[in-house]
Amino acid sequence: MVDGEWAEQRRRAIQAHTAAAEAKRAAEVAEARELMRWFVDAAAARGIAAEELTAMPFGGGGGRLRTGLRGWYLRADRSVAVGTDAEFYSLTAPGGLWARLTGVTVTPSRPRLIVGEGGRDGESMPLAELLRRRLGDDGVGWDG
Template sequence: MAEESRRQADARRRHELAQASAQAEARAAQTQLDAFVARLGEAGAAPEPLQATLLNGTRVKTPLVGWYLNRARTLAVAPDGRYYQLITTGSALARFTGVTPQPSDPTLVIGRGGRDGETGDLAEFLERAFAEYTSR
């Protein structure tokens, strides 16, 4: 097999750097989420049942509990600190059976690159959600 070209090596290195950056960002964001969950626990804010939104806009049940992080209720954190994006695919039966979203890596900027919906720093979303859940 031919030796890796300089162009291929550069592309591989850029990919490795991007992955390392994303992992570092996820660790920093996870630290913020863990602190948020701890603060909510200290404040006595109980988690609520979470619902997901299907791509067609239908809201469906999930087996998860936690706290929503945005007004659209499409991002949430569970009591164990796992981060969920609650927009998912689902069949017509999902209205009756529900869905089980998988956790994803958190980011420090919500909605990065998006042109619709809410965007901003994770810290701002956490402060807004904390104020909402502790004022109930």
């Protein structure tokens, strides 16, 4: 095989692999969004009130930052939440005095089916399990 042919074959293989990985990621995001829409409806039906969501400053530090968002925290450390808009939020933001005074803008993250995947041991958990725990049951009613 000529070097140019090999390089072209390799380039096509990389493109195919990249396209397959992106398709898989898009399907994962779609499934996660469906789960979160189900959760918001289930929480409302069960009378589980949304609350004001706050963010932690990057690097920790004291205090929480107002976000202007409402929703449900999914972890005890209040690091991730589902908003009333059925979006997934990672609740960290730049801190500082101005942020404490005015609040911060937190944009939705692309949701994953495994929250915390790639993080430290013991920090990853399936999104469906976090949502079921937040509802306080085994997720009866979820058919996904």
